[in-house]
Amino acid sequence: MSGYSAEAKPRMGFFTDTSVCIGCKACEVACKEWNVIPEDGLVWTGESYDNTSTLGANSWRHVAFVEQREAARTDDDSEDPLRWLMSSDVCKHCTHAACLDVCPTGALFRTEFGTVVVQEDVCNGCGYCVPACPFGVLDKRHLPSKPGDAPLELPLLGKKEDGRVWKCTLCYDRLKGGHEPACAKACPTDSIQFGEVDELRERAHKRLEKLEAEGWNGAQLYLDGPEDGIGGGGAFFLLLDEPEVYGLPPDPVVTTKHLSEMWVTTAIAAAATVVGAALAFLGGRS
């Protein structure tokens, strides 16, 4: 990683192979346990087995469940086909990360492993990264305020509104100690694979070739290379349907890609306010 010179490490990331996900949610639990993430209320959504619903300040892994009247394999000609898609979503640790670009305090930074992490002792809760993320990953931590909803007093936090933003750190503390992230460690089927991004990409392409040869319906890689609008994800996926089916944007683009043209527009519009005001002086004093 640039800027780290001798301390730089190979870029580390996740390859999430959803074709072997069994929806056990061990990743969600392991993540909450290791990172001491507070409970944020229990809600029954009725959306298959998914009661987490989305990534957020208190959910850094989220397993999506999609029930489809579609065949799992292209050679399946049964009259009433059925398949159940499961996918464990996570922060993408983008190559071009909008959250990191727009953060005005430098709280968000790129680690020596190439991952994107919030420094919680620096974040002042300005909230800019929240709408900047093209995947809706970051959020401020809002803890339930109604009595009976969820634990009111969390010993580790001590207050109901935390004010800062939170997201997956790719277990920065564990990486520092030479361990793999908690979710990957807990995953019983190796659906979540942790390793050097270059090596994971090779592995993902081989896996896709195998699934295509076996006739899996809709198999595709998502965020697996530098061609897309975020320059590829440090965390990327093998999906079995279009990204939007899993709640992922089909063509995410880092917003700062257009920032230089935005600054030019800002400067011209700024100059125009002077011209406009000068015009207002043409008619004299009254």
Add this chain to the structure above:
Amino acid sequence: MTTSITERGTEMRSYYGRPILKEPVWKSEIPVYFFTGGIAGGCSVLHGLARVARQERLAKTALYVGAAADVVSPILLISDLGRPERFLNMLRVFKVTSPMSVGSWVLLVSGGASTTAAVLERLGILKRVKVAAEAVSFLAGPPLATYTGTLIADTAIPVWHEARHELPWLFGASASASAGAATALWLPPEEAGPARRLAILGAAGALGWKEAMQRRLGFVGEVYEKDEAGRYGRLAKGLTAAGAGLLAMRGKRSRAAAVTGSALVLAGELALRFSVFKAGFQAARDPRYTVIPQRERLGSS
């Protein structure tokens, strides 16, 4: 999984209709700041030009109004932070990739300069320092008036990001309108000519740019017709047009008409900021505005 049929007849798939993006977490301090920051920036310009034109009463009024807006602005911003006690962290770094970082520095310079100039003007001392502070304030004013458009355009929210070429113009025009109106409020009509005409010109610009922005946004722009964005938008249009019309027709002769017209323009510009602000929330909430334009982009490439 749900499949929804959009109003355009396009089939769109989503994850139980859930949003892909997160709604902003900003509270109503932020659109109010867009308004006060606009007044501060616009007043710096008006004040500087009035000095050059030797219209001293207009210059002083614009200076005081701008300095007041410059004092209110950071209070609003700090109040919106999740950790207000850490507001100084904004000044740890200067990042050109973050319009909020650039804006924090611009506001610091603008606020420091305009309040210094206003205090020295009031005390009648240190003429040279005052003139230097006025010059700095004049330079910081225009970017202060327009950068907030880029601040929201530099997000993943489609209704903001796709309007990146209109928002700085819209916010600049709105800032000019509100600075002119806020200054004209305190002046007799025979001294308020440039302020009044700036209010009318800015109001016309803001009405035009809002319309142009909505049209160019196309499908995504429909959020401006709906719910809160729509209600604030219609309110802004009515108030701004009525205020600018009153200023244009009666503002030169009647003080009462000038005050009423200025107040209407100010209310209209505040409503405009809320309309744009709320549109971002509405667009983030509905996955159609995220998925459909991206699918079209993929289809056309």
